[in-house]
Amino acid sequence: MKVINVDLTTKTIRTVNLxxxxxxxxxxxxxxxxxxxxxxxxxDPLGPKNLLIFAPGFFSGTPxxxxxxxxxxxxxxxxxxxxxxxxxGTVAAALANLGIxxxxxEGQASAGESWLIKIDADxxxxxxDGADCRGMRTYGLVEKLLAVYGPKNSVTCIGPAGENLxxxxxxxxxxxxxxxxxxxxxxxxxxVMGSKGLKALIVSRSGKAADPLADPDAFKAAAKAYAQAVKxxxxxxxxxxxxxxxxxxxxxxxxxxxxxxxxxxxQFEKADQxxxxxxxxxxxxxxGKTTHKGCAQCIIDCSNExxxxxxxxxxxxxxxxxxxxxxxxxxxxxxxAIARLDFLCDDIGLDTISTGVAIGxxxxxxxxxxxxxxxxxxxxxxxxAGTDFGKILGHGPAAVGxxxxxxxxxxxxxxxxxxxxxxxxxxxAVTYATSPMGGDHTAGWVVDQNLEDFGGTLDRFSAEGQVExxxxxxxxxxxxxxxxxxxxxxxxxxxxxxxxxxxRMVAAKSGKPFGEDDWQGxxxxxxxxxxxxxxxxxxxxADDHLPPMFYEEPxxxxxKVVVISAEELENTFDF
Amino acid sequence: xxxxxxxxGTLGKRVPGYDHRTGLAVDVDEGxxxxxxxxxxxxxxxxxxxxxxxxxxxxxxxxLQAGMQVKVFHPIFGG
Numbered sequence: 001m002k003v004i005n006v007d008l009t010t011k012t013i014r015t016v017n018l019x020x021x022x023x024x025x026x027x028x029x030x031x032x033x034x035x036x037x038x039x040x041x042x043x044d045p046l047g048p049k050n051l052l053i054f055a056p057g058f059f060s061g062t063p064x065x066x067x068x069x070x071x072x073x074x075x076x077x078x079x080x081x082x083x084x085x086x087x088x089g090t091v092a093a094a095l096a097n098l099g100i101x102x103x104x105x106e107g108q109a110s111a112g113e114s115w116l117i118k119i120d121a122d123x124x125x126x127x128x129d130g131a132d133c134r135g136m137r138t139y140g141l142v143e144k145l146l147a148v149y150g151p152k153n154s155v156t157c158i159g160p161a162g163e164n165l166x167x168x169x170x171x172x173x174x175x176x177x178x179x180x181x182x183x184x185x186x187x188x189x190x191x192v193m194g195s196k197g198l199k200a201l202i203v204s205r206s207g208k209a210a211d212p213l214a215d216p217d218a219f220k221a222a223a224k225a226y227a228q229a230v231k232x233x234x235x236x237x238x239x240x241x242x243x244x245x246x247x248x249x250x251x252x253x254x255x256x257x258x259x260x261x262x263x264x265x266x267q268f269e270k271a272d273q274x275x276x277x278x279x280x281x282x283x284x285x286x287x288g289k290t291t292h293k294g295c296a297q298c299i300i301d302c303s304n305e306x307x308x309x310x311x312x313x314x315x316x317x318x319x320x321x322x323x324x325x326x327x328x329x330x331x332x333x334x335x336x337a338i339a340r341l342d343f344l345c346d347d348i349g350l351d352t353i354s355t356g357v358a359i360g361x362x363x364x365x366x367x368x369x370x371x372x373x374x375x376x377x378x379x380x381x382x383x384x385a386g387t388d389f390g391k392i393l394g395h396g397p398a399a400v401g402x403x404x405x406x407x408x409x410x411x412x413x414x415x416x417x418x419x420x421x422x423x424x425x426x427x428x429a430v431t432y433a434t435s436p437m438g439g440d441h442t443a444g445w446v447v448d449q450n451l452e453d454f455g456g457t458l459d460r461f462s463a464e465g466q467v468e469x470x471x472x473x474x475x476x477x478x479x480x481x482x483x484x485x486x487x488x489x490x491x492x493x494x495x496x497x498x499x500x501x502x503x504r505m506v507a508a509k510s511g512k513p514f515g516e517d518d519w520q521g522x523x524x525x526x527x528x529x530x531x532x533x534x535x536x537x538x539x540x541x542a543d544d545h546l547p548p549m550f551y552e553e554p555x556x557x558x559x560k561v562v563v564i565s566a567e568e569l570e571n572t573f574d575f
Numbered sequence: 576x577x578x579x580x581x582x583x584g585t586l587g588k589r590v591p592g593y594d595h596r597t598g599l600a601v602d603v604d605e606g607x608x609x610x611x612x613x614x615x616x617x618x619x620x621x622x623x624x625x626x627x628x629x630x631x632x633x634x635x636x637x638x639l640q641a642g643m644q645v646k647v648f649h650p651i652f653g654g
Binding site for chain 1 (some may be wrong): 583584585595609622623624625626627630632633634635646648649650651652653
């Protein structure tokens with residue numbers, strides 16, 4: 001339970017015990033409370049007063065499956081508010097196995113400097129001059145660093161987009177194959193890392209000093225039952241291993257909620273060319289991997305390895321959100337081009353969602369044509385090259401809209417929505433509008449309530465029940481992101497007795513009683529901290545609205561608009 | 576009458592010989608419902624999350640019409 005503070009202004013490192021105020025917190029609960037307590041909300045997100053904090057989930061480093069989840073927190077240059085960006089891979093398990101609850105990066109190196117933080121198998125951190133890494137793309141960088149420091153390390157890094165302080169820059173981290181293909185994509189935290197002068201974090205994967213469990217037997221018994229539930233569930237046990245999250249393409253498209261050509265339509269006529277079913281067939285034919293383990297301690301294997309016709313690696317993992325943002329959203333039905341764009345974003349260090357939507361906005365404004373995949377590839381390359389247009393695109397959809405004086409920009413608090421159009425699934429309007437993160441699907445995914453069991457327990461075109469569903473899911477997800485359970489392993493929570501199992505594990509790790517009220521309290525504590533920060537940063541109730549396009553433009557084929565009133569959105573949270 | 580059926584996710588594995596590229600052409604009686612169709616092709620209702628008929632979400636008891644394009648999906652969860 002230690003915190004490593006690295007000051008890049010003074011080039012000093014301090015290791016302290018986790019302050020008692022944060023005892024029992026991990027992941028998003030730790031990053032968001034730490035940022036709220038320690039970052040001046042009015043600071044320049046790319047200045048020395050911002051902090052960048054990396055925190056594994058509370059369960060990372062325990063025997064529980066699917067818990068290598070890392071929360072990265074800071075004030076976001078994209079939204080101007082607080083940000084928690086969540087990522088898998090190996091780094092969370094690596095940090096937790098070294099007994100590290102958080103790494104806090106503060107200060108700022110001089111312009112032009114590039115630094116590496118290396119944490120060895122004993123948990124000792126050192127700063128290393130990384131001048132020879134400056135400007136490198138992530139795949140080449142990881143190869144170089146692992147050749148020097150050994151393969152048994154996890155690398156978390158930025159590419160040229162982060163170094164160039166682009167607001168859509170991601171932080172990339174390595175999977176089990178040491179590919180930097182896992183992204184803390186949202187919120188432009190790659191630019192915060194770049195502003196500090198930090199190029200990469202190298203963490204030993206050989207740690208054996210995970211925090212002790214207060215009651216190991218109770219923990220292991222609950223963890224075993226949890227894992228069995230994840231395996232037994234059809235979605236996490238069968239569909240995700242075979243198709244990955246891309247299984248959602250046809251389903252969401254079929255119900256007219258797949259934003260197409262910058263959300264002018266809700267169905268893409270080429271969805272079958274980019275579906276999970278088609279992707280799995282292509283991968284199998286070419287000798288790639290459909291069932292692939294991307295993250296430490298994963299038992300779902302939702303990842304994949306997409307290969308070219310010669311069987312050569314193109315990217316990992318091709319997922320639903322990217323297939324949408326680089327596919328339907330830009331009118332592109334070429335899966336090979338989507339895979340190339342996914343790789344380029346990972347290599348340059350860009351959020352695939354923000355980048356795809358930014359391209360969609362540019363195409364909507366008449367800059368290149370919808371469906372021109374080669375133009376999209378050239379546009380992404382421009383970000384790495386730092387051309388005038390690349391510098392606009394790299395700042396995300398709102399910057400592109402401003403440049404072209406184009407108002408069809410599907411962003412909330414400056415961050416683009418994801419692959420569910422809120423006009424066809426009203427509950428997502430509430431989540432996109434009110435999440436302290438800005439447009440974000442994982443913050444409160446209420447798609448199942450709107451579609452499950454032959455059409456949903458909620459009427460997806462009606463406002464009724466949507467605010468409550470989103471509020472409850474947002475509170476729940478804030479807790480999930482804090483304990484560090486993978487979103488796709490939530491089948492373990494949904495199973496009979498699943499939540500009680502989780503409460504038991506929190507109690508068995510901490511040694512303190514934990515129940516349903518504590519779970520709610522954890523989620524609320526996170527959201528309260530995030531909303532408090534955002535208020536101090538200048539956000540008002542009007543920032544919990546959607547852009548006019550969602551109220552004014554009916555979405556084909558159902559021709560609906562968002563019907564949830566501004567007042568209802570503003571009252572989603574009463575704190 | 577006949578309807579065209581496509582099965583998504585891993586539902587196709589439940590129907591011997593199912594080819595996703597062509598889907599299934601299934602003969603059903605006049606007045607048949609979505610639930611009747613699922614019984615006919617051997618897909619248990621509890622394995623189905625949603626069904627669309629010509630791009631519109633359908634219930635279990637929704638009536639089929641000749642020539643409809645039927646898409647059958649597994650329950651979904653995501654992010």
